[in-house]
Structures are given as C-alpha cells and as structure tokens.
Amino acid sequence: MKKRDLKKTNITELKKMLEELKKELMKYNSQVSTGTPSENPGKIRAVKKTIARIKMLLQKYETQVQGGK
Template sequence: MKIKDLRNMSESELRKNLADLKVELMKHNAQVAIGTAPKSPGLIRKTKKSIARILTLLHQRSSQQEKTGAVANNKKQMEGRSKL
C-alpha cells in the first residue's frame, strides 16, 4: 500500500488493515515453514513493509496527539500560575 492511501484512512481503518496484514503474513510464513513455495517470493517482504508503514503512521498520530495535549495542558498550567 502507498503511504498516501494510508494517510487518508482513519485510525480504525488502519487498525483493521493492520490486523488483516498480520494474518496474511502469518499465512505466508506458515507456507514457508511447511516447505511450500510461495506464489510470489517478494510478497512476505511487501507485507512486512506495509505493516511497518501502518505502525509508523499510528505511532506518529499518537505522538502528535500527546504533543498537542501536552501543549494545551502546559498553557493551562501557565494561566493558573500567579505572576510574581
């Protein structure tokens, strides 16, 4: 998946997509463990990269929310302080 497509998705869609990709990766790894030749050798790598992209986006969004929450919280603390 392309990063542009992923950025347009909501968090719930990203999490659902992440779960689907993890199941797909598990199936591919099971095929390799059994000894069956995968349909496409690069498919495992593409799946892992897609998982990493989604996890990166989710982490960026959560850290951005924490940052904006911390800034708002800091402003409230500064307003509540008495001026010396």
C-alpha cells in the same frame, strides 16, 4: 500500499488493516516453514513493508495526540 494512500485512511481503518496484514503474514510464514513453495515470494516483503508503514503512521498519530498538536 503506498504511504500517501495510507495517510488518507483514518485510525480505525489502519488498525483493521494492520490486523489483516498480520494474519496474512502469519499465513505466508507458515507456508514457508512447511516448505510449500510460495506463489509470489515478493508478497511477503511487501506485506512487511506495509505493516511497518502502518505502525509508523499510528505511532505518529499517537504522538500528535499526546503532544497536543
């Protein structure tokens, strides 16, 4: 998901999305560890990047709230 799309979503939706993506990443990691060939190896990288983007946005929102901006 693109950064500009993530900016449009609210905090509760971002948190839900983060949990879903973490579960999806866990599923992909278990497939890799068992030796099952992945359908789309690039998907793991994309999920990790999206998780990082969401965490960055959540951190930014938290600092804005704490800073009083």
